[in-house]
Amino acid sequence: MTRNHDEQTITDAVLERLGDARSARMRQVSEALVRHLHDFIRDIEPTQAEWAAAIDFLTRVGHKCDDRRQEFILLSDTLGASMLVDAINHRHDDGATETTVLGPFFVEARPACAPGENIAPDVDGTPMLVTGSVSGGAAGPLAGASVDTWHADGDGYYDVQNRDRSTMRGRFETDDDGRFRFWTVRPSAYPIPDDGPVGEMLSAQGRHPYRPEHIHFMIAAEGFETLVTHVFARGDPYLDEDVVFGVKDSLVADYVQHDPGIAPDGTAMDRRYVHLHYDFILQPAAPAESPADA
Numbered sequence: 001m002t003r004n005h006d007e008q009t010i011t012d013a014v015l016e017r018l019g020d021a022r023s024a025r026m027r028q029v030s031e032a033l034v035r036h037l038h039d040f041i042r043d044i045e046p047t048q049a050e051w052a053a054a055i056d057f058l059t060r061v062g063h064k065c066d067d068r069r070q071e072f073i074l075l076s077d078t079l080g081a082s083m084l085v086d087a088i089n090h091r092h093d094d095g096a097t098e099t100t101v102l103g104p105f106f107v108e109a110r111p112a113c114a115p116g117e118n119i120a121p122d123v124d125g126t127p128m129l130v131t132g133s134v135s136g137g138a139a140g141p142l143a144g145a146s147v148d149t150w151h152a153d154g155d156g157y158y159d160v161q162n163r164d165r166s167t168m169r170g171r172f173e174t175d176d177d178g179r180f181r182f183w184t185v186r187p188s189a190y191p192i193p194d195d196g197p198v199g200e201m202l203s204a205q206g207r208h209p210y211r212p213e214h215i216h217f218m219i220a221a222e223g224f225e226t227l228v229t230h231v232f233a234r235g236d237p238y239l240d241e242d243v244v245f246g247v248k249d250s251l252v253a254d255y256v257q258h259d260p261g262i263a264p265d266g267t268a269m270d271r272r273y274v275h276l277h278y279d280f281i282l283q284p285a286a287p288a289e290s291p292a293d294a
């Protein structure tokens with residue numbers, strides 16, 4: 001029947017139109033979307049005004065996006081959707097470093113850096129030495145792995161939020177022993193950008209916008225899954241209430257405070273600094289699948 005639909009038959013009417021979807025996957029996804037969306041609407045029974053407000057909210061999320069601001073990623077992250085997708089795609093438990101959200105502040109055009117380089121040479125803050133290694137588990141240390149890093153400053157801002165130039169980010173390569181090191185400034189916990197519709201949503205839901213202090217890493221090596229993760233600062237008060245639900249115990253490490261002296265990389269420090277060390281383990285790449293047909 002294609003007319004006179006009621007609150008129940010409207011769902012089957014839409015599902016019946018999906019038979020000629022371009023692929024089996026497109027049909028499966030579309031059917032699930034319609035079923036869940038209709039069930040959601042029957043569950044909340046919105047007024048016309050509430051439904052218009054929902055459409056206005058999504059419209060404003062889109063309008064807030066530009067090349068520096070990705071409000072849809074914020075929406076996905078704050079609703080836990082990003083971490084759910086992450087969990088579904090990383091079900092293995094074989095000793096590889098755990099993953100977490102990419103977030104909206106990764107930028108493709110990041111500087112390639114030399115070993116030990118300072119990625120925040122003219123940013124005020126507590127000096128921080130980051131050292132680490134990349135291994136393939138049983139495959140041993142991975143030489144030539146690419147190690148991308150990015151993080152906020154001590155006031156909680158990324159370069160893309162308040163600067164025109166790229167800083168506190170860079171791409172390093174591991175040495176023959178799979179090691180890398182760099183200097184930067186210590187980040188801090190920070191609120192995600194909350195001056196847009198996602199911020200309005202958080203405050204309407206009675207939630208704060210904070211993430212615990214962390215440094216982002218994206219690590220890639222041939223033959224291995226690219227690892228997207230962070231290393232969080234042990235002791236941060238927001239570890240148990242990250243607004244994007246991204247914290248995992250295995251990703252919490254000591255940001256160790258040191259008095260002036262010779263740092264572990266041999267640098268003579270005349271003021272206090274912080275040292276973080278983390279050893280990453282990559283997951284061997286899954287065998288290639290045939291291209292998705294959606």
Ligand code: BEZ
Pocket residue numbers: 073074077101102103104105192193211244
């Ligand atoms: C971040 O850590 O950069 C981030 C992640 C999710 C939402 C906002 C920021």
Ligand code: FE
Pocket residue numbers: 103105151152214216
């Ligand atoms: Fe971040």
